[in-house]
Amino acid sequence: xxxDSEQPKPQLFLQETPARPAEDICLETRHLSLDYQARVGKxxxxxxxxxxxxxxxxxxxxxxxxxxxxxxxxxxLRTFNRMTDLDEQxxxxxxxxxxxxxxHARGVDVPMLRRRIGMVFQTPNPFPMSVYENVxxxxxxxxxxxxxxxxxxxxxxxxxxxxWEEVKDRLHDSALGLSGGQQQRLVIAxxxxxxxxxxxxxxxxxxxxxISTLKxxxxxxxxxxxxxxxxxxxxxxxxxxxxxxxxxxxxxRLVEFAPTDQLFTNxxxxxTEDYITGRFG
Amino acid sequence: MSHPDTNRASSSLLRxxxxxxxxxxxxxxxxxxxxxxxxxxxxxxxxxxxxxxSLLVVGSFSHFWPSRLVEVELTAQPGQSPTAxxxxxxEPAADNRHLLGELMHEEMRRVTSGEGDDARQQxxxxxxxxxxxxxxxxxxxxxxxxxRMTFPSQALMLxxxxxxxxxxxxxALSDPMTGEMDHTPDVGDGxxxxxxxxxxxxxxxxxxxxxxxxxxxxxxxxSEALSSRYQALQQSLESRRSATADGDPARTQEDAELExxxxxxLEEVRSAFIEREGQLSALRDALAGxxxxxxxxxxxxxxxxxxxxxxxxxxxxxxxxGRLMMTFKRFRDFVAGAPTEGFGGVWPAIFGTVLMVxxxxxxxxxxxxxxxxxxHEVAHQGRLTRLTRIALRNLAGVPSIxxxxxxxxxxxxxxxxxxxxxxxxxxxxxxxxxxGGILWASLTLALLTLPVVxxxxxxxxxxxxxxxxxxxxxxxxxxxxxLKRVVIPAASPALMTGLILAVARAAGEVAPxxxxxxxxxxxDLPLDDSFPWLHLDRKFMHLGHQVYDLAFQSSxxxxxxxxxxxxxxxxxxxxxxxxxxxxxxxxxLAQRYKGATx
Numbered sequence: 001x002x003x004d005s006e007q008p009k010p011q012l013f014l015q016e017t018p019a020r021p022a023e024d025i026c027l028e029t030r031h032l033s034l035d036y037q038a039r040v041g042k043x044x045x046x047x048x049x050x051x052x053x054x055x056x057x058x059x060x061x062x063x064x065x066x067x068x069x070x071x072x073x074x075x076x077l078r079t080f081n082r083m084t085d086l087d088e089q090x091x092x093x094x095x096x097x098x099x100x101x102x103x104h105a106r107g108v109d110v111p112m113l114r115r116r117i118g119m120v121f122q123t124p125n126p127f128p129m130s131v132y133e134n135v136x137x138x139x140x141x142x143x144x145x146x147x148x149x150x151x152x153x154x155x156x157x158x159x160x161x162x163x164w165e166e167v168k169d170r171l172h173d174s175a176l177g178l179s180g181g182q183q184q185r186l187v188i189a190x191x192x193x194x195x196x197x198x199x200x201x202x203x204x205x206x207x208x209x210x211i212s213t214l215k216x217x218x219x220x221x222x223x224x225x226x227x228x229x230x231x232x233x234x235x236x237x238x239x240x241x242x243x244x245x246x247x248x249x250x251x252x253r254l255v256e257f258a259p260t261d262q263l264f265t266n267x268x269x270x271x272t273e274d275y276i277t278g279r280f281g
Numbered sequence: 282m283s284h285p286d287t288n289r290a291s292s293s294l295l296r297x298x299x300x301x302x303x304x305x306x307x308x309x310x311x312x313x314x315x316x317x318x319x320x321x322x323x324x325x326x327x328x329x330x331x332x333x334x335s336l337l338v339v340g341s342f343s344h345f346w347p348s349r350l351v352e353v354e355l356t357a358q359p360g361q362s363p364t365a366x367x368x369x370x371x372e373p374a375a376d377n378r379h380l381l382g383e384l385m386h387e388e389m390r391r392v393t394s395g396e397g398d399d400a401r402q403q404x405x406x407x408x409x410x411x412x413x414x415x416x417x418x419x420x421x422x423x424x425x426x427x428x429r430m431t432f433p434s435q436a437l438m439l440x441x442x443x444x445x446x447x448x449x450x451x452x453a454l455s456d457p458m459t460g461e462m463d464h465t466p467d468v469g470d471g472x473x474x475x476x477x478x479x480x481x482x483x484x485x486x487x488x489x490x491x492x493x494x495x496x497x498x499x500x501x502x503x504s505e506a507l508s509s510r511y512q513a514l515q516q517s518l519e520s521r522r523s524a525t526a527d528g529d530p531a532r533t534q535e536d537a538e539l540e541x542x543x544x545x546x547l548e549e550v551r552s553a554f555i556e557r558e559g560q561l562s563a564l565r566d567a568l569a570g571x572x573x574x575x576x577x578x579x580x581x582x583x584x585x586x587x588x589x590x591x592x593x594x595x596x597x598x599x600x601x602x603g604r605l606m607m608t609f610k611r612f613r614d615f616v617a618g619a620p621t622e623g624f625g626g627v628w629p630a631i632f633g634t635v636l637m638v639x640x641x642x643x644x645x646x647x648x649x650x651x652x653x654x655x656x657h658e659v660a661h662q663g664r665l666t667r668l669t670r671i672a673l674r675n676l677a678g679v680p681s682i683x684x685x686x687x688x689x690x691x692x693x694x695x696x697x698x699x700x701x702x703x704x705x706x707x708x709x710x711x712x713x714x715x716x717g718g719i720l721w722a723s724l725t726l727a728l729l730t731l732p733v734v735x736x737x738x739x740x741x742x743x744x745x746x747x748x749x750x751x752x753x754x755x756x757x758x759x760x761x762x763x764l765k766r767v768v769i770p771a772a773s774p775a776l777m778t779g780l781i782l783a784v785a786r787a788a789g790e791v792a793p794x795x796x797x798x799x800x801x802x803x804x805d806l807p808l809d810d811s812f813p814w815l816h817l818d819r820k821f822m823h824l825g826h827q828v829y830d831l832a833f834q835s836s837x838x839x840x841x842x843x844x845x846x847x848x849x850x851x852x853x854x855x856x857x858x859x860x861x862x863x864x865x866x867x868x869x870l871a872q873r874y875k876g877a878t879x
Contacts, residue, residue: 083751114754121755125746137753
């Protein structure tokens with residue numbers, strides 16, 4: 001890392017990102033920078049998590065963010081559904097556009113935004129309720145209490161998340177009794193229930209065993225036809241397996257963003273090549 | 282030739298033998314002595330707790346366990362009549378040589394005679410009929426005064442409904458159905474049965490009285506119901522008559538028939554009522570008629586209405602199981618009974634304690650939880666919140682009497698007086714809320730336990746993991762919805778911990794309560810069947826205060842001491858029950874949200 005910082009900083013070339021017609025773009029960032037205050041000893045220091053990131057994410061495709069730890073890929077993901085709001089100390093500049101609308105503008109209905117952009121976290125976080133109530137949670141939030149409708153929705157979401165066959169006999173048992181992989185698929189089902197347009201996955205399989213990881217990856221591929229998926233992963237094989245486009249981030253900057261085949265077989269930047277061939281990171 | 286495996290075995294994990302000093306050093310370094318020290322601390326605490334409990338149990342059950350009744354014969358000393366054996370009016374007793382009572386205590390005393398040589402002498406403490414005109418309650422008797430001790434099997438111990446205990450020999454029983462017993466002390470006359478040999482008729486009669494009293498109660502309720510029904514019928518009949526007055530063209534044949542029916546029904550109810558009343562008065566007469574002639578100390582005989590006797594025992598004639606039964610019956614009477622002028626039951630005190638704790642919980646939980654939510658979830662975390670936390674933790678350490686003074690000054694004299702002026706001005710200068718009451722006592726205790734609840738709740742909120750909040754927020758929940766649906770349920774076991782700590786602290790408090798509404802004797806419970814059922818302005822009784830009162834304010838030390846133990850035992854059991862129910866609730870919640878805070 002230290003050796004790397006001595007090299008000249010990579011320049012950002014917007015033209016390197018896949019060129020797309022404007023109507024295919026779902027989510028777009030423009031010159032996005034994120035600073036946050038960190039307490040080091042007794043002093044507050046400003047750390048830059050993202051610097052001047054601009055990229056365009058295509059609709060109904062799987063986009064993967066890869067990069068070494070601390071490169072800002074998770075922070076970038078969290079700006080998409082304004083999870084960064086939770087950190088009082090963070091400051092953001094630049095724009096994030098969802099279907100052309102600035103989501104960080106004043107007057108944005110944040111709960112509404114988060115229903116349109118769902119998120120799945122690294123550790124499975126089912127609520128301490130029954131499997132059924134977990135899936136129905138988002139629906140109950142918008143005032144849906146009709147039993148029949150809820151039943152249908154819960155079943156279809158669990159089927160979409162490939163979990164129905166495993167839990168249909170214990171819908172009313174605690175969700176905390178499921179295995180880690182099942183919990184993560186339950187969380188995905190719970191997120192699907194509010195019908196998001198975009199699904200953010202923050203290292204969704206890093207806490208799971210290989211078989212559960214495989215199931216999650218299959219699920220991601222099957223969901224591609226329905227919504228836009230963005231996945232953060234530190235596992236390059238996973239990115240290569242599931243994604244259509246891949247962005248490589250390093251030290252808060254977007255180094256390269258290209259279709260996955262191209263990025264892994266023929267990277268344009270040396271840093272990218274070094275990273276994917278395992279020379280650093 | 283050695284195998285490789287045997288080679289390895291020779292360089293085993295076992296240490297070579299060390300000298301004793303080295304072993305001791307290692308024992309010290311490994312923390313062996315600390316383990317023993319810690320175990321000792323635990324055992325000392327356990328022994329203390331068990332010792333306390335067994336002291337309470339033994340101390341209280343020695344009171345309920347019947348001791349034998351003894352009849353002592355005093356030595357007749359020429360020219361000296363024992364002063365104890367005069368009546369309260371100062372007249373010399375007719376028979377001043379026999380005393381009947383309960384042997385409470387014996388001790389050795391050192392007596393110095395005129396020549397300066399010490400002698401040891403045994404003294405007995407005898408409890409004779411307490412609060413009875415015939416003799417004093419307590420007698421210290423030296424062995425020199427005693428001639429003979431006997432344990433008459435027919436000796437009676439009577440527990441009266443007014444709380445007195447009487448001792449005596451049964452002499453005669455008047456026949457209940459023929460009414461009065463004649464007033465001559467001669468027992469042989471009239472409808473009186475001598476009882477010198479066998480008191481069985483007395484017990485049979487007492488059993489009958491018990492059932493008669495139940496019957497009386499049922500009859501009374503019955504006749505009250507009849508009377509109100511009679512009034513209602515009369516009223517509806519009258520209103521009907523005035524509506525369809527005579528000569529009214531609307532008055533039809535059917536109306537007249539209906540009225541006739543109602544009139545008949547009225548007559549039926551009336552006759553039933555009269556019949557009940559007749560039964561009632563007959564039963565009352567029967568109850569009032571029975572009398573027992575009891576031979577007491579000093580040769581006096583007293584007449585006792587059988588209806589006034591709550592329990593009658595013959596301790597000297599009872600076997601072990603009988604004594605055990607008697608112990609439990611007396612303990613039950615103590616726990617479930619109402620207080621009397623003497624020492625009665627503690628039921629109102631149990632009720633007051635529990636009700637006060639429940640009211641306190643209802644007040645403190647919403648306030649404490651809301652305050653903790655604000656501090657932990659809403660407020661900006663800075664210097665001010667830190668100061669508030671420090672202040673709260675210090676508030677938990679303020680002595681409780683200070684809260685009592687605050688409660689008296691602010692709630693009773695401030696708020697209470699204000700409420701009286703606004704809403705109860707017609708009753709002034711008699712205060713309604715402007716004096717201590719269960720409302721102010723509960724509020725004072727709620728204030729006292731507020732810091733505990735806030736601190737426990739905040740700790741619970743801090744243990745709810747961030748990923749649960751983020752999960753809810755990411756689904757589009759607002760901050761309030763996240764709190765309501767995810768965070769508070771996951772923190773609810775911690776809320777219960779706060780409640781347990783609050784209940785444990787509040788139930789044991791006495792000092793502040795004495796200032797804000799607890800009294801020694803309050804026959805009216807704060808919860809009853811008269812509107813508005815819960816009387817928040819009433820003063821109430823409290824077990825802790827009963828203990829204090831019996832221990833320090835009683836003039837009758839020997840009979841109040843076991844009651845102190847018994848009341849304290851009941852208090853401990855009540856607190857234990859309150860805590861156990863809260864712990865059960867917490868366990869249920871923790872089971873439900875298991876794993877949420879890991």
